[in-house]
Amino acid sequence: MPGMNAKLKNIAKKQSQNEKDSTWHQDHPNLDDHALAILRGIRKVVKGIKPTAVDGVAYYYRRARFLATVDTPYMHLPSLFIAELERLDQERNEREQAEDGPFELNIESTDYMRVSLAIHERFANLLWTCWNLREEETRSFLEVLQKGYSGGRQYTTTQFKSNAPFYIYNPNDLPLPHITEPNKALRGWNHEVFARALCPIDQVAKFDENPADYMADVANSRIVITEDSTFPSFLYRDGLVFDPENPDEGFLEGSMFLKFLNHDLAGPSAACGGMPIGSRSSKAVLYGLKGISPRITASIAIQTYVACSSMPEFDAEDGTVDLIELHAHLVRILEEKDDETQATLARVRSAVPHLLRAPKGKRRSRKADVPKPDRPNPVDKILELRAKRREAAAQQAAAQEAAAQAPPAQTRSPQRSIHFDDDEDMEDEDEARKRVTLDPSGCEFDIYEVLEPTLWPFDTDVPPLAARIDQDEDFTEDEEGAQVAKKGKVKGEKATGAGRLGDDHGDKENSGRSQSSHRSAKEATPAPSSRSVSTSPRTPLAEKHPRHKRKVPGGATDDDSGSRKKRCTLTYKSTLAAEPGSSRRTS
Known part of the structure; x- marks a missing residue:
């Protein structure tokens, strides 16, 4: 509209x-x-x-x-x-x-x-x-x-009257006989289910023995029920076996009573425990309630009694029951300050979870008078995570800045020995042991294997090398094949002046291997890659030292006349530091 x-x-x-x-x-x-x-x-x-x-x-x-x-x-x-x-x-x-x-x-x-x-x-x-x-x-x-x-008051009575047939039954039970909504003459003591709801809680066991006889006795005044009788059974938990010594057990826990309580305070859609779907705010929100008082509880109980009775309209009496006095009795018991009463009211309050719910944009400023749960604030969580991320980022930036400002580590690579076989006898042992300076700018080296696995130290175009003939060792021609397979091989081309050096394992664990195994391993070894250090022509090592002849594959030499050979060790040492993190290896 x-x-x-x-x-x-x-x-x-x-x-x-x-x-x-x-x-x-x-x-x-x-x-x-x-x-x-x-x-x-x-x-x-x-x-x-x-x-x-x-x-x-x-x-x-x-x-x-x-x-x-x-x-x-x-x-x-x-x-x-x-x-x-x-x-x-x-x-x-x-x-x-x-x-x-x-x-x-x-x-x-x-x-x-x-x-x-x-x-x-x-x-x-x-x-x-x-x-x-x-x-x-x-x-x-x-x-x-x-x-x-x-x-x-009349609006509440009408609402309870029309919904009582739906709230009194257990959803799993079939209603027999059928209850018509507008006619209340079939309710109260004229209907077995409603009569049991109005029956005093201490008389329910007797009522269940023979409901028809009990209802007839009430109608004929052989059983008189007044406001001074015990409270009606609809106020107590369903299926409760009443204990006269403990009348507080199950009090105000009846399913129909709690449904009407939710219906009136939170809305009809919340009567059975569901989320209210109405567009209007609940009565509690509209009238600024902060909780469920004893008088509110007593008033809902009286309206529930009227809805279950055969009274045609709201009145102060139902036969022999004075409802005004019944209301006063409920108010009196609920206004006590003892622990039992406070526990009962707390149960009633917890039974209406949507008491203060309102549609979006209509919630009032008042809050329920219930203790606020101790839970972490979501805003505090977000701020804490942000602070942690900022701290981690600052630490990472400081570490990067410190690493950038720190001088590079000046480390020298250890000495490495490369062994090669000499084809002829060493005439002057002292001369063989002297240190010479080797400039590899005109040589190409293919290193098959190094004694000690390490990083390749040469990271410039012309790395300076220092070489000396360290040691000689006699060996026979029969042992040549095993020694070559064991200790590596140096190949060099005379035309280009290149020397190919092979590494000596020198490992005692490999000394017992067979000659055939070493030869097959050598044949399966892939061709080595060549590292060109420099392109300027230099005098090859073989020309400087004629006695150091190139080894021929298969154990032969350029000069097969000699039966006794010497092995020399070429030791080189880099004067440059290897770059940190370098992973290039000789293989």
């Missing part, structure tokens, strides 16, 4: 104005001006305008509708308030006649103050101010509030 939506928007816009400038607002600081605005609104209501459409009056009218639930369903507001107002008026007149000082407002009725506070915290003073301004219009104001109170 577009017209209704526009009207509601206008009302909301007016209510959002500054409270101090709106005399009809309930929180206006000037109580006299606010009372005059209320009385002007009452005149409009008397002329036929709905109370909900009059500014100022609408707020108190809505609050009165909820009094039947929040306080008691048996109350007449004009009688309650006017009786106390007349007493105060008489006391003031007596004080003025006796000239016994100024009159002070002293309200003696506890019901007057309790109901006034349920409407608004300043309602008692507002009513006294209106009474002093215009008494007749104040009476009309109270009559309007009574209509709101009765309308709210």
